[in-house]
Amino acid sequence: MTEIERGSGNVYSDIGVPSPDEMLVKAQLAAEIGSILKARQLTQIQAAEILGMPQPKVSEMLRGKFRGISETRMIDCLARLGRDVQIVVKPAPRSRKEGRVEVVIV
Template identity: 35%
Template sequence: MNKKRITKSSGNVFADMGLPDAEEMSLKAQLVINLQRLMKLHSLTQREVAERVGTDQPSISKILRGNLDLVSVEKLLAWHSALDQEVDITIRDKFSRRANPKNKQGKVSVQACFCPA
């Protein structure tokens, strides 16, 4: 009988794979996924997005296909702003609550709300 070994995910696939800058890569991926959702929601083409954010269509295409090294978190945030999205950054102090003393690293995440106007 062949038993399969299952490893529980940390919630960050990049960290699970042992990649450097895993937290940044995860944040970029979340922002790109959000960009794809915006494009679908507003029926925007890659060319239209490129024009609005000040880049070219091939760059948008590469980033949407996962070439995250081509763009910074700052640039992705600026693109969201250029696409008329409100970007809020919230910092919460979890130090004093110490729910899990073994995990001393914070968490960065993207929460998007596409509410009808």
């Protein structure tokens, strides 16, 4: 019988990737950027021009290779694509010792 293990909700943490929370945030931001580009039917060359980054970097980001791209840079990409990005800082509930970073796409 195959044993099934429940994931934590963060695949990067589950597979032991360094900085899993950061990677999850980047993955969510990259997915939203990719979704916008697809909806607008932009080529990677057109996207690179709008985003102000080289086409190979756009390609890497859309394929999940975003270690060399900061969250700030991805947020800038979303703004260039006409999205408002809001960062909200609030107290964590008392039930948790540490705060968390999450991406909410509306």
